[in-house]
Amino acid sequence: MILINQNFTKMPKSYLFTEVGHRVSDFKRAHPEADVISLGIGDVTLPLSPAVVEAMKKAVDEMSIPETFHGYGPEQGYPFLREKIARFDYNDRGINISANEIFISDGAKSDIGNIVDILDSQATIAVTDPVYPVYIDTNVMAGRAGKPLADGRWSNIEYIPCCIENNFIPKLPTKAPSVIYLCYPNNPTGTSLTHSQLSKWVEYAHRNNCLILFDAAYESYIQRNNVPHSIYEISGAREVAIEFRSYSKTAGFTGVRCGYTVVPSSLKGTASDGTTMQLRDIWLRRQCTKFNGASYIAQRAAEALYTTQGQQQTAAQVAYYMENASIILEGLTHSGLTCYGGIDSPYIWVKTPATTSSWNFFDILLEKCHIVCTPGAGFGPAGEGYVRVTAFNSRQNTIRAVNRIADKLGHIE
Amino acid sequence: MILINQNFTKMPKSYLFTEVGHRVSDFKRAHPEADVISLGIGDVTLPLSPAVVEAMKKAVDEMSIPETFHGYGPEQGYPFLREKIARFDYNDRGINISANEIFISDGAKSDIGNIVDILDSQATIAVTDPVYPVYIDTNVMAGRAGKPLADGRWSNIEYIPCCIENNFIPKLPTKAPSVIYLCYPNNPTGTSLTHSQLSKWVEYAHRNNCLILFDAAYESYIQRNNVPHSIYEISGAREVAIEFRSYSKTAGFTGVRCGYTVVPSSLKGTASDGTTMQLRDIWLRRQCTKFNGASYIAQRAAEALYTTQGQQQTAAQVAYYMENASIILEGLTHSGLTCYGGIDSPYIWVKTPATTSSWNFFDILLEKCHIVCTPGAGFGPAGEGYVRVTAFNSRQNTIRAVNRIADKLGHIE
Numbered sequence: 001m002i003l004i005n006q007n008f009t010k011m012p013k014s015y016l017f018t019e020v021g022h023r024v025s026d027f028k029r030a031h032p033e034a035d036v037i038s039l040g041i042g043d044v045t046l047p048l049s050p051a052v053v054e055a056m057k058k059a060v061d062e063m064s065i066p067e068t069f070h071g072y073g074p075e076q077g078y079p080f081l082r083e084k085i086a087r088f089d090y091n092d093r094g095i096n097i098s099a100n101e102i103f104i105s106d107g108a109k110s111d112i113g114n115i116v117d118i119l120d121s122q123a124t125i126a127v128t129d130p131v132y133p134v135y136i137d138t139n140v141m142a143g144r145a146g147k148p149l150a151d152g153r154w155s156n157i158e159y160i161p162c163c164i165e166n167n168f169i170p171k172l173p174t175k176a177p178s179v180i181y182l183c184y185p186n187n188p189t190g191t192s193l194t195h196s197q198l199s200k201w202v203e204y205a206h207r208n209n210c211l212i213l214f215d216a217a218y219e220s221y222i223q224r225n226n227v228p229h230s231i232y233e234i235s236g237a238r239e240v241a242i243e244f245r246s247y248s249k250t251a252g253f254t255g256v257r258c259g260y261t262v263v264p265s266s267l268k269g270t271a272s273d274g275t276t277m278q279l280r281d282i283w284l285r286r287q288c289t290k291f292n293g294a295s296y297i298a299q300r301a302a303e304a305l306y307t308t309q310g311q312q313q314t315a316a317q318v319a320y321y322m323e324n325a326s327i328i329l330e331g332l333t334h335s336g337l338t339c340y341g342g343i344d345s346p347y348i349w350v351k352t353p354a355t356t357s358s359w360n361f362f363d364i365l366l367e368k369c370h371i372v373c374t375p376g377a378g379f380g381p382a383g384e385g386y387v388r389v390t391a392f393n394s395r396q397n398t399i400r401a402v403n404r405i406a407d408k409l410g411h412i413e
Numbered sequence: 414m415i416l417i418n419q420n421f422t423k424m425p426k427s428y429l430f431t432e433v434g435h436r437v438s439d440f441k442r443a444h445p446e447a448d449v450i451s452l453g454i455g456d457v458t459l460p461l462s463p464a465v466v467e468a469m470k471k472a473v474d475e476m477s478i479p480e481t482f483h484g485y486g487p488e489q490g491y492p493f494l495r496e497k498i499a500r501f502d503y504n505d506r507g508i509n510i511s512a513n514e515i516f517i518s519d520g521a522k523s524d525i526g527n528i529v530d531i532l533d534s535q536a537t538i539a540v541t542d543p544v545y546p547v548y549i550d551t552n553v554m555a556g557r558a559g560k561p562l563a564d565g566r567w568s569n570i571e572y573i574p575c576c577i578e579n580n581f582i583p584k585l586p587t588k589a590p591s592v593i594y595l596c597y598p599n600n601p602t603g604t605s606l607t608h609s610q611l612s613k614w615v616e617y618a619h620r621n622n623c624l625i626l627f628d629a630a631y632e633s634y635i636q637r638n639n640v641p642h643s644i645y646e647i648s649g650a651r652e653v654a655i656e657f658r659s660y661s662k663t664a665g666f667t668g669v670r671c672g673y674t675v676v677p678s679s680l681k682g683t684a685s686d687g688t689t690m691q692l693r694d695i696w697l698r699r700q701c702t703k704f705n706g707a708s709y710i711a712q713r714a715a716e717a718l719y720t721t722q723g724q725q726q727t728a729a730q731v732a733y734y735m736e737n738a739s740i741i742l743e744g745l746t747h748s749g750l751t752c753y754g755g756i757d758s759p760y761i762w763v764k765t766p767a768t769t770s771s772w773n774f775f776d777i778l779l780e781k782c783h784i785v786c787t788p789g790a791g792f793g794p795a796g797e798g799y800v801r802v803t804a805f806n807s808r809q810n811t812i813r814a815v816n817r818i819a820d821k822l823g824h825i826e
Contacts, residue, residue, distance in 0.1 A: 002624040002653075003533035003591045004682035008695045015701050043484040053477040056710070057470060063668065064466040066807075071456040071667040106519045106670070106708070113703025114527075117554060120416035137702045141530060178416045211415040240415075254484040255476065255709040257519070269417035282421045288428050289550045290526025295519070295708055296668040297469070394479075 007143050016133055016378035017041050023362070024372055031370075037401045039328075039389045040372035042187065042347070044252040046320060048301075049313035052251065055304035059297040073293040076284060077104025077260065081299045084306040085260060089245070095232045101264050101280060103287060104294050104302075108217050108246035108259040109134060114290070115213060115242065115261075116142045118282045120272060123178035128170045129159035130188050130376055130383030132215070135181040151381050161382040162189055164351070168340060169197060176208035182231075183215035185222060188379045188388040189349040190341015192227045198234055205240035211269070211279075212237075217246040217259075220318050222344045238264040242279065249346065251305050251314050258298040321346045324391035324398040331402030332389070336412035346391040349376070353412045361387050369404045420556050429546055429791035430454050436775070437785055444783075450814045452741075452802045453785035455600065455760065457665040459733060461714075462726035465664065468717035472710040486706040489697060490517025490673070494712045497719040498673060502658070508645045514677050514693060516700060517707045517715075521630050521659035521672040522547060527703070528626060528655065528674075529555045531695045533685060536591035541583045542572035543601050543789055543796030545628070548594040564794050574795040575602055577764070581753060582610060589621035595644075596628035598635060601792045601801040602762040603754015605640045611647055618653035624682070624692075625650075630659040630672075633731050635757040651677040655692065662759065664718050664727050671711040734759045737804035737811040744815030745802070749825035759804040762789070766825045774800050782817045 020040055028036060048056075062068035076082070082099035090097035105111045116138050125144055127135050136157065139145050146156030153159055158177055160170040168191040173180065182201060185192045193201075205212050214231040222229055231237045243262040247253035263280040270276050304310045329342040338351040350373070352361040358375035365371045365387070376386030391398065433453055441449060461469075475481035489495070495512035503510035518524045529551050538557055540548050549570065552558050559569030566572055571590055573583040581604040586593065595614060598605045606614075618625050627644040635642055644650045656675040660666035676693040683689050717723045738755040745752050751764040763786070765774040771788035778784045778800070789799030804811065 001591060001622045002680075002682035002692075003536040004684050004690060004692065004695060005531050005533055006684040006686060006688075008531065008698060009684045009686065009688045009690060011698060015698075018701070041485070045479065045482070045484070047479050047482040048473075048476045050477070053473055056473045056476075060461075060466055060469045060473065063461045063469075064463070066458065066460050069458070069460040069665075069668075071458070071665070072454070073668060107705045109705045110703060118418050118421065120418055121556075123416040134702055141699065141702070143534075178414060209414045252482075252484070254705070255482075255486060257705065257708040267415075269415035271417050271419040271422045273419060273422065275419075275422045277417060277422060279415075279417065282417060285421060285424060285428075286554065288431070289547055289554070290523060292520045292522045292667070292670065295670040295711060297710060298708060 005141065007141050010148055011137065011140055016374070019378070020372065020374060023366065027366055034370045036370045036372060037393065037397045038372040039393060039401055040374050042249070042390050042392060043254050044249060044392050045394060046252055046317050048252055048256070049310065049317065051304045051307055051310040051313055052301045056297050056301045059300035063296065070296040073296055073299070075288045075291055075293050077102065077294060078296070078299050081303050084303055088306045090230065090232065093229070093233070095230055096238070097232055097262055097264065101262055103261045103263065103283060104299060105259050105261060105291070106257040106294050106298070107248065108215070108244045108261075111259065111261040112213070112215060112244050113138045114286065115283070117286050118279065119179060124156065124158075124175075126158040126160060126173045126177040126180045128162050128182065128186070129381060130162065130379030130386070131181070132183055132187050133379065153381060159380060159382070162186070162191070163382050169193070172200065172204050177210055179211045179213060180205065181213045181215065183217070185218040185227070185345035186341070187218065188347055188374065188376065188383065190345035190347035191349070192222065192224070192344040194226045195228050195233065198228055198231065202231065202234040202237045202240060206236055210240065212241040214241050214243045216243055218249055218345050219245070220250040220314070221322060221346055223322065224344055227344050232262070232264070238266045240267065242267065247302055247305065250318070252317060253298075253301070256298050256301055258294050258302045320395070321391045324393065324395060327398050327402055328389055328391060332405060335406045335409060342391070348389045348391070350387050350389055352385050352387060358384055358387055365405070368408045369401070371401050371404060418554065420554050423561055424550065424553055429787070432791070433785065433787060436779065440779055447783045449783045449785060450806065450810045451785040452806060452814055453787050455662070455803050455805060456667050457662060457805050458807060459665055459730050461665055461669070462723065462730065464717045464720055464723040464726055465714045469710050469714045472713035476709065483709040486709055486712070488701045488704055488706050490515065490707060491709070491712050494716050497716055501719045503643065503645065506642070506646070508643055509651070510645055510675055510677065514675055516674045516676065516696060517712060518672050518674060518704070519670040519707050519711070520661065521628065521657045524672065524674040525626070525628060525657050526551045527699065528696070530699050531692065532592060535685075537569065537571075537588075538592050538594070539571040539573060539586045539590035540594045541575050541596070541599070542794060543575065543792030543799070544594070545596055545600050546792065566794060572793060572795070575599070575604070576795050582606070585613065585617050590623060592624045592626060593618065594626045594628070596630070598631040598640070598758035599754070600631065601760055601787065601789065601796065603758035603760035604762070605635065605637070605757040607639045608641050608646065611641055611644065615644065615647040615650045615653060619649055623653065625654040627654050627656045629656055631662055631758050632658070633663040633727070634735060634759055636735065637757055640757050645675070645677070651679045653680065655680065660715055660718065663731070665730060666714070669711050669714055671707050671715045733808070734804045737806065737808060740811050740815055741802055741804060745818060748819045748822060755804070761802045761804070763800050763802055765798050765800060771797055771800055778818070781821045782814070784814050784817060
């Protein structure tokens with residue numbers, strides 16, 4: 001018998017962005033003349049920077065002659081890139097991480113998805129709510145989520161609400177979970193945690209022997225000084241946290257595919273028979289078995305981000321999107337909408353007017369303003385009553401979108 | 414408690430090629446003057462073909478301006494590539510596969526490794542022996558392999574020997590497994606199955622409701638007319654088989670990272686509660702959740718393989734390696750060694766002299782001839798008494814390697 005993973009039968013049919021895509025397609029078919037502006041999916045719009053383009057062409061040239069051709073690379077990633085990461089993203093910022101603890105991949109989503117392979121099937125999970133759906137769905141597939149409940153939650157996952165009522169600062173879990181997913185700056189709310197707020201989680205993880213899976217995909221958007229760029233800025237995090245980093249939002253690599261994951265050698269776990277192992281060793285074994293390394297060309301592209309030119313060009317891209325974020329924050333607030341995030345993040349988390357639901361406000365913005373956002377409810381129950389608006393568009397489109405909302409919706413009370 | 418996947422504690426520490434790498438490093442340190450020729454790991458040596466290089470540079474140029482920049486692509490892969498694959502690799506050869514059934518990835522190893530996600534934890538596994546270690550190791554990690562036995566086998570996996578005694582034609586399984594891994598042309602033995610021999614497996618899978626995971630990474634090396642390039646050349650295979658394809662060996666993409674997997678829509682599985690689902694839908698869900706698509710540049714590179722120039726240049730690369738394979742086959746046979754494979758495959762499977770073990774013969778070739786091969790025992794118990802030699806090297810090195818074996822080992826009786 002072809003026996004399939006039972007957990008797939010429990011999963012909701014469509015992924016959030018697929019449903020958004022369907023609604024937008026339907027609208028465009030019905031209104032082919034509409035000039036739809038997407039502030040929905042978190043995808044970059046600026047092209048690759050000149051330093052990256054130059055490095056990629058050079059890498060392609062190397063691949064075209066036998067003397068400099070590169071076949072299989074190390075599964076963990078080339079030392080030339082891992083050493084740059086260790087130095088520029090960690091050591092130069094006073095953080096103790098070595099090249100040996102860094103794993104290059106084809107993107108943070110792969111690593112965040114695949115990390116569940118190294119966890120016990122009985123590991124309990126906590127997430128902040130609203131939440132990037134991948135954290136939930138990957139654990140559903142692995143059989144750790146329990147049963148789907150009527151409100152969209154899963155019975156074995158603890159959801160920690162982040163909402164206006166707690167100023168988007170999550171409380172610590174009620175029961176110590178085995179694994180805690182944290183994403184800061186947060187997707188989707190765009191809010192951040194200060195050094196002292198994040199320290200509480202590291203202390204909690206130490207006290208309760210939990211693993212923190214820290215998604216830092218948006219760290220380059222941080223503007224405030226007291227917001228940590230890495231969880232390893234917090235003392236003790238090397239014993240409790242894995243950190244995921246992405247070049248997708250930092251440097252426009254969504255179509256290039258390169259990211260990395262840090263698994264400190266001091267991070268240990270226990271198997272059900274009591275054996276203790278380094279998580280770094282297990283993750284290396286997983287990657288050597290199921291992955292053949294990231295593209296040589298993508299790794300050379302990522303390396304170029306650590307040159308002076310690369311750093312300047314990347315900073316300019318981030319600044320461009322953050323100017324968009326300011327325009328959105330100011331414009332929507334002026335229109336009477338209540339907004340969060342957008343300071344350390346390219347995402348603005350907008351409260352829907354009065355009792356309008358997320359999907360209803362999504363439809364209103366699409367139909368009246370021809371603007372695509374992402375319904376907050378798609379990120380979990382605590383996302384109901386919000387929508388996510390992204391700064392990933394051209395300056396012109398951002399300004400037009402904000403003006404359209406002001407014109408078409410008027411001042412919202 | 415940080416609970417880790419117990420199955421990792423059962424796994425042997427090092428992956429086969431890691432151990433080979435260590436022995437070679439040790440030898441080179443002890444003999445820095447030695448001119449070591451590697452016919453070990455199956456990695457290509459010819460550079461990317463001009464058609465591929467041109468397509469990649471064009472793609473990088475597209476990524477450098479806003480009008481043609483590509484961010485996130487479809488998780489399943491771009492239609493421009495999936496349509497070419499459907500047409501050139503299947504439809505033009507009389508095989509019914511649609512673009513909708515094709516999934517582009519960053520390489521066959523990722524897909525072969527990740528496919529276990531969609532199978533039930535109780536699914537039983539059969540493999541041919543010797544075997545590509547990834548089939549075993551990924552199922553060990555997923556908890557399907559049972560216990561390690563003294564001879565290196567796992568208690569819950571059926572190993573079907575392929576050796577001189579059965580002319581490398583595996584018998585059908587004794588107990589109907591849920592999943593059968595087949596790799597043809599075979600890695601590591603280099604042998605192939607004819608249309609009628611493979612048909613027996615498809616019929617068996619139909620009769621017993623098994624899933625065949627068919628690894629066709631080496632199909633472009635097939636020379637004989639009666640050897641199928643795709644399992645879908647066999648009537649009925651659409652209902653029982655998933656096929657994995659790679660551009661790594663075909664077009665030198667080991668460092669580029671692009672491959673694809675075919676999951677026909679007529680392939681259905683059953684969950685433990687009796688629910689029936691299309692495997693295509695489940696795999697799509699898995700990929701949308703845990704993967705963000707292959708690099709745009711790599712997909713444009715793969716597309717270039719389907720142009721007239723691309724096809725000619727690829728065929729020339731394959732012909733080059735196959736000429737190496739002939740030289741090895743003839744040379745080693747002349748030296749008195751008994752060889753298999755090497756006709757429809759870049760691998761030659763060499764019987765070790767008399768009762769010499771795989772690792773002993775590996776050491777002899779390294780120490781006496783300064784040649785690296787891969788010990789057959791590393792591929793499973795039935796690989797003991799053989800080594801794998803690859804045709805992936807320059808013509809000059811291939812000739813030198815064969816001559817060295819003749820000179821240093823003499824005629825082996």
